[in-house]
Amino acid sequence: MNTAQQSVTTDPFEFYTAVQLVEATGDSVLNLGEMLDRLRSVSGSVIYCHTFRTMLMQHFITEGFRNDFAFWVGDALGDDELSERLSAIDLIDYTTIRAYREKMISIIEEHLKKHPRAASHDAREHDRFHLCSAHTFVIPTGRRAATLEEFANHLARCSRNSIFFHFVEARLRVGLPINDFSLWIAQRFERQDLADAINRLNPYVCTLDQLRESICALVEQEL
Amino acid sequence: MNQTTIDSYRRIIGANEVEEIKMLASMLEGRRMHNVNATFEGGGVAEILTRLVPLLNSLGVRASWDVIKGDTDFFEVTKAFHNALHGADVGITDGMFRIFDRYTRMNLDLFDKEADYYIIHDPQPVGLVRKRHEFPGSMWAWRCHIDVSSPNKKVWNFLDDEVEKYDASIFTMPQFSRELSIPQILITPSIDPLSDKNRELDRKTIEKTLEKFDLDPGRPMISQISRFDRLKDPIGVIQAYKLVRKRMDCQLCLAGGGASDDPEGQAVLREVREAADGDPDIKILELPPFSDLDINALQRASAVVLQKSLKEGFGMTVTEALWKGRPVIGGAVGGIKAQVINGVTGYLVHSIEGCAKRIEDLLRDPGRGDWMGASGRELVRSNYLLTRHVKNYLLLMIFMNKDLFRAFSEKFALAPRK
Numbered sequence: 001m002n003t004a005q006q007s008v009t010t011d012p013f014e015f016y017t018a019v020q021l022v023e024a025t026g027d028s029v030l031n032l033g034e035m036l037d038r039l040r041s042v043s044g045s046v047i048y049c050h051t052f053r054t055m056l057m058q059h060f061i062t063e064g065f066r067n068d069f070a071f072w073v074g075d076a077l078g079d080d081e082l083s084e085r086l087s088a089i090d091l092i093d094y095t096t097i098r099a100y101r102e103k104m105i106s107i108i109e110e111h112l113k114k115h116p117r118a119a120s121h122d123a124r125e126h127d128r129f130h131l132c133s134a135h136t137f138v139i140p141t142g143r144r145a146a147t148l149e150e151f152a153n154h155l156a157r158c159s160r161n162s163i164f165f166h167f168v169e170a171r172l173r174v175g176l177p178i179n180d181f182s183l184w185i186a187q188r189f190e191r192q193d194l195a196d197a198i199n200r201l202n203p204y205v206c207t208l209d210q211l212r213e214s215i216c217a218l219v220e221q222e223l
Numbered sequence: 224m225n226q227t228t229i230d231s232y233r234r235i236i237g238a239n240e241v242e243e244i245k246m247l248a249s250m251l252e253g254r255r256m257h258n259v260n261a262t263f264e265g266g267g268v269a270e271i272l273t274r275l276v277p278l279l280n281s282l283g284v285r286a287s288w289d290v291i292k293g294d295t296d297f298f299e300v301t302k303a304f305h306n307a308l309h310g311a312d313v314g315i316t317d318g319m320f321r322i323f324d325r326y327t328r329m330n331l332d333l334f335d336k337e338a339d340y341y342i343i344h345d346p347q348p349v350g351l352v353r354k355r356h357e358f359p360g361s362m363w364a365w366r367c368h369i370d371v372s373s374p375n376k377k378v379w380n381f382l383d384d385e386v387e388k389y390d391a392s393i394f395t396m397p398q399f400s401r402e403l404s405i406p407q408i409l410i411t412p413s414i415d416p417l418s419d420k421n422r423e424l425d426r427k428t429i430e431k432t433l434e435k436f437d438l439d440p441g442r443p444m445i446s447q448i449s450r451f452d453r454l455k456d457p458i459g460v461i462q463a464y465k466l467v468r469k470r471m472d473c474q475l476c477l478a479g480g481g482a483s484d485d486p487e488g489q490a491v492l493r494e495v496r497e498a499a500d501g502d503p504d505i506k507i508l509e510l511p512p513f514s515d516l517d518i519n520a521l522q523r524a525s526a527v528v529l530q531k532s533l534k535e536g537f538g539m540t541v542t543e544a545l546w547k548g549r550p551v552i553g554g555a556v557g558g559i560k561a562q563v564i565n566g567v568t569g570y571l572v573h574s575i576e577g578c579a580k581r582i583e584d585l586l587r588d589p590g591r592g593d594w595m596g597a598s599g600r601e602l603v604r605s606n607y608l609l610t611r612h613v614k615n616y617l618l619l620m621i622f623m624n625k626d627l628f629r630a631f632s633e634k635f636a637l638a639p640r641k
Contacts, residue, residue: 017243024407061567075555075605125555130397130410137618139246139630160237161607162337190639 012146013184017152017162018132018169020053020198030130032077035069035129038106042131044097049134051091051100058162059208068155069104072204076127082111092204095171108126138165148189151181152219160208167211168203181215194222227274227417230280232610235416243609247389247617248282250627254620257338258288260349261301267412267539268344268368271612274415278613284620290337291348297326301347305376308346308382315377316404323381324350333566340620342366343389352388362623364408367415370399370536387538390623393578395537396558408619411558413612414546419515421546439474443526443586446476448518450511451491454534455479456554459506459575463531466579468504471586477510478521484582523547526592527585531578542607545569546600550592554583558574564609568599575596 025046029035039047048069058065068073074083085107094100112119123129143158145151155163166180167213174183178199186195199217203211229255233241258276260268272288292300300319304384307313327350334354341358344366350351352363365386370377381399384391386403393408394400400407414421433440445464449455457477464475477495492509509515513599522528528544528551535557542562544551551569553559563569570581585592605611621627 015384017246018620019243019247019614021615021622022409024394024400024409026407030413057606058564058567059605060598060603061564065302075560085282108355126398130400132397135618135622137247137621139243139631141242141246159237159243159585160240161243 010050011184011188012144013151013181013188014142015143015145015158016138016165017159017160018138018165019161020049020134020136022049022053022134024134025131028130030122030125030128031103031120032073032079032082032108032112035073036105036112036119039069039101039108040103044101044132045133045135046131047097047104047134049099050171052168054209055091055168055204056161059160059164062206062210065204070121072127072129076123076129077118077121079111079121082108082118085111090204091168092202093179095175097172102107121134136200147221148185148219151185152216152223155181155212155219160212163208163212164203167201167215191222194218226250226281227490229278229610229613231417232608236604240610242299243616244614247614248279251617251620252283253286254286254340255287255338256340256342256616256620257336258286258344259348259351260288260290260344261293261298263288263290264339264498265518271412274418274609275612275616278340279616280529282613282617284617285381286337286406287336289349291324292331292333293330293347296322297347303348304378304382306604307367307378308369308371310375310470312375313375315375320381322506327351327353331538340623341614342362342393344368346504347380349382351499352385355388362391362620363389364393364619364623365389366393367399367409368395370395371401372399374401391619393619397563398557399536408622410605410612410615410619411486411561412539412542413607413609414539414542415609416546420519422519422544423628424520427518429520432517433524434478435517436508436521438476438506438524443471444476445473445527445529445586446521446525447479447529447531448476448478448521449532449540451488451495453481453491454532456531456533456579457491457495458498459578460501460529461529462575463494463529463578463582464505466501466519466576467582471583473503473526473586474506474584476506476508476521476525478506478510478518480510480514502537511603518543519547522549525549527552527582529578529582530554530559532556532559532573538562541605545596546603546607548593548596548600550585550595551599552585560598562602564598564602568602569613570594578584 023059029038054068070083070087075157089103101216145154170180182195183198186192201214249577258272262269276288276601299323305311305313331354334351341363345368355363383626389405391406393410411560422490430440447460452485495507522544530550530553531539532554537558539561541553551563552565552572555571557571563571565571570576572581
């Protein structure tokens with residue numbers, strides 16, 4: 001089985017959580033040309049670390065979130081136009097790190113066509129971008145739900161990491177524009193309407209706590 | 224005396240977070256983790272181990288902590304090495320390496336602690352790794368708490384021979400690390416929300432502290448609580464305050480410790496007093512050791528906390544202020560940039576004028592300050608509390624143990640994301 005397409009949906013639904021340990025790769029970049037080169041070659045866990053993990057660290061922000069790449073381009077290179085464009089990429093549109101990586105590459109390539117000298121415009125030495133990767137540890141929480149009522153109960157009590165894992169990360173794992181909760185509800189209860197309503201929630205414009213409340217509210221309406 | 228356990232943090236981080244930590248710990252129950260550093264007292268490393276080791280034990284990990292032995296000549300050498308690793312221009316002689324090596328061999332003779340994991344903190348005990356062959360199957364990590372990004376090459380090359388014998392290294396921030404052949408794990412520092420410096424205080428305690436220092440509880444206070452050090456730019460803070468003071472009523476509190484036994488600190492303190500020029504609304508406080516409750520109260524009483532550093536490590540004073548729900552205006556350097564999310568938990572500034580402008584913004588709109596403070600508290604709650612530190616150590620133990628790490632990967636294989 002291709003693990004990249006593995007879903008965690010089981011029956012009953014088992015809640016997992018995921019925690020990360022971050023590792024410095026030892027590699028760093030000083031300008032946009034070097035950044036573009038690394039974006040083409042680094043492992044997916046580096047891209048994940050500087051985007052999705054940063055989002056998890058700043059889960060309470062509902063507007064103005066910038067991934068590490070966008071922040072560095074604005075802060076260290078002073079390139080606000082490119083920073084804006086990189087932070088405006090809507091993560092919800094992507095179900096693979098590969099596609100997200102390609103989008104960033106295409107935006108930077110396009111920018112460098114317009115501003116070729118930007119490729120070698122160096123940041124100050126102490127503003128180097130240090131590339132890091134994330135090791136993810138997935139742990140079963142022992143929480144299991146066989147009914148929607150049990151599901152709502154556990155959801156109200158599980159950690160933010162667990163919600164992030166099942167709702168945000170799930171897309172990258174499953175490779176489909178759907179989260180684990182919706183997948184289970186559609187398969188187990190044949191409630192496509194509820195599954196779709198949950199899946200329409202956008203985790204990038206609310207906090208994880210707000211997301212939890214919204215999902216609970218949708219499920220509780222059905223009880 | 225009540226023993227602090229992970230459950231003591233339940234109301235702060237939530238039951239689900241506590242359960243998550245317990246779950247990780249259950250996989251490591253009974254494993255022995257031995258920490259070694261240079262001192263039981265004084266300094267950030269001892270402070271963190273004092274809290275981390277009992278907490279790990281309460282979770283079932285058999286954590287222990289010991290220090291190496293050394294006389295004055297050894298610690299003079301390690302102080303010189305410490306400064307040289309920070310990039311300071313220090314004379315390093317061959318004799319110093321001989322002294323370091325002599326004490327390393329002496330400590331190796333004394334070292335007989337059996338454990339599954341050895342966490343060796345900072346350069347002083349780095350050579351203990353030579354003993355690893357006597358503890359088959361043990362795993363060794365070197366925890367570097369200092370910035371070795373631009374070290375004296377002679378000292379670094381000497382240490383590097385030992386560092387490469389470890390299974391892993393741990394650094395505070397990626398910009399502090401080196402290129403090594405072993406993994407470089409990143410673990411940021413943390414604060415303990417139950418310590419005197421960070422625990423909740425009632426209004427009365429805060430007011431008593433203000434009274435003690437002749438600060439007016441009825442007027443907005445700006446503060447910078449930090450060592451008297453030029454890199455913290457206390458003069459810049461006074462200049463920013465003076466710009467604000469032209470237009471708004473406020474008072475400034477500059478508080479710091481450690482100047483009494485530090486000639487440079489004394490010089491900076493004199494300069495700060497001169498810059499204050501007798502302004503009664505500028506309070507310059509030289510705090511003695513063990514002033515944690517006063518620091519706590521001053522941070523809580525501030526309308527705005529500044530950390531206008533020109534160079535900074537991680538910036539723990541920023542973490543402390545954010546935890547107290549105060550907005551922070553910080554210099555855009557070092558670890559401050561990871562904590563002050565511009566416009567969300569405070570403002571990053573690059574100049575005295577910019578700093579003054581942001582102080583004014585927050586004094587005119589206290590509601591915005593409170594909102595930013597609440598965001599800052601969430602940032603710290605999720606990322607910079609002692610409980611997260613414990614979690615990182617547990618993950619590190621799993622990461623270093625190939626069998627456990629494989630079991631994890633196989634149990635629920637998350638292939639590298641494509």
